[in-house]
Amino acid sequence: MKAAHIIDELKTFYKEGVEYRSLERHLTEEDVERWRNACGCSRSQLFDEIAKGLALGYNASELLFDFCDMVVNDLASPVTNTSGPKPQIFWEVYSAFDAGEYYHGDNRDEDPVEVYTRPMIARVVELLATGPVNQPAALDQ
Numbered sequence: 001m002k003a004a005h006i007i008d009e010l011k012t013f014y015k016e017g018v019e020y021r022s023l024e025r026h027l028t029e030e031d032v033e034r035w036r037n038a039c040g041c042s043r044s045q046l047f048d049e050i051a052k053g054l055a056l057g058y059n060a061s062e063l064l065f066d067f068c069d070m071v072v073n074d075l076a077s078p079v080t081n082t083s084g085p086k087p088q089i090f091w092e093v094y095s096a097f098d099a100g101e102y103y104h105g106d107n108r109d110e111d112p113v114e115v116y117t118r119p120m121i122a123r124v125v126e127l128l129a130t131g132p133v134n135q136p137a138a139l140d141q
Contacts, residue, residue: 001038003053007063014070027071032078047079047087052128055093059125065113069097089124096120 013025036046054071057063072094079090100117103110 003049006035007053014067027074043082044085044087048089051090051093055121055124059121072097092124
């Protein structure tokens with residue numbers, strides 16, 4: 001199972017224009033385990049691969065901020081409840097979307113998504129392209 005397939009499935013949960021509280025479905029621990037079993041990877045690898053897909057899709061303007069933000073917020077609980085190595089890429093992506101959720105220093109003249117999230121995600125994507133995390137992904141099998 002590829003990260004793109006998981007993101008496509010997530011698009012059926014987190015629909016454009018539907019507020020978080022009004023969603024009919026959110027991702028569950030059962031979803032996480034199903035995806036992990038399908039890809040044959042660790043939970044940490046799964047979370048990093050989903051985060052990579054979100055970062056790449058958002059950076060290419062293929063995914064909206066609200067969609068990505070809802071996904072990382074709902075993944076935070078399963079990630080936190082995972083033992084073993086922590087998914088570093090996931091937390092970088094989570095932090096980027098979290099930074100776009102609020103005004104910084106009460107500066108209402110700037111859009112936090114454009115000032116914080118977009119450049120943070122661009123940096124993650126740059127590191128993915130050039131850094132040691134740019135390895136064959138378990139989900140691309």
